[in-house]
Amino acid sequence: MILLTRKAEFSAAHYYWNDAWSEAENQRVFGKCANRNGHGHNYTLEVTVAGEVNPQTGFVVDLKRLKDLMHSEVVDVYDHRHLNLEIPEFRDRVPTVENIAVSAWERLEGKIPGAKLERVRVYETPDLYADCFGPEVSR
Amino acid sequence: MNVTFTRRYHFSASHRLDCEALSPQENRDVYGKCNNPHGHGHNYRVEVTVRGSIDPATGMVMNMADLDALVVGSVVERFHLANLNTDPLFQQEVPTTENLCRAIHRLVVAGLPQGKLDRIRIEETENNFFEYAGEAARG
16 A cells, blocks of 8 residues: 655635634733734645555556645635635634644545545644544554 | 644754764764764754643634743753754763664653643654654554
8 A cells, every 4th residue: 555645735815713702812812813894824635545556557646636636626716715605615614733634634545546535634723734644543 | 523723833953963972983873973972953843732622712722822831941041042952851871863762752741731742743853754643643
């Protein structure tokens, strides 16, 4: 089995807010991230797929198809958007980097041609990232 | 979903690799340049990875502000701009980055709920890094 990883980037706005809480509680838990005017990041999406090397093509997966899929399912959806206001899954899910990784996993799972989705990593900054390994322990 | 959250921290410190049980010549043979009596230093990069389910109220595996307070307070402030050989943790152990990685694991795991810390990864330079997930993880 070979692991293959492809990167892509998108830029988006978000804020952290839980409607069930008071403004003071949101401020206490989320700090500056609770500013309702939002702020933004340059996110990096890393998608790792696992599979066998096709003896004819030498590919685990056609990188162009993986790139197109990452763009159509995630990057083109999130890029230059306000995640809270424009992306359906974040209406009831705080758009933390953990939840963005989970959401990207859900958008990509089952769509990789001929390979298994192994890991979705999302960097919010170079010093902060989340990994989603799917619903089961896959390590 | 199986999710981890990773935060990267930075500190700069000096050290000298020298084992009391070895002769001066043996130390020079084993540690080479790292045995220079006057020491040398690195810009260390530490990745702290925590695991767990995402709290639906916050969208977080762990509040980053709490993790920052723990790691900055117990690790970064302790080692930044310090000589590792003078730290009580390295009176019996050579401050190799292997040992530093385990020492940081001990300091961080002590401040987290059981099972929360996934691993410590430390880069001594861009070309070498060390990871420690605790003894239990060796299975």
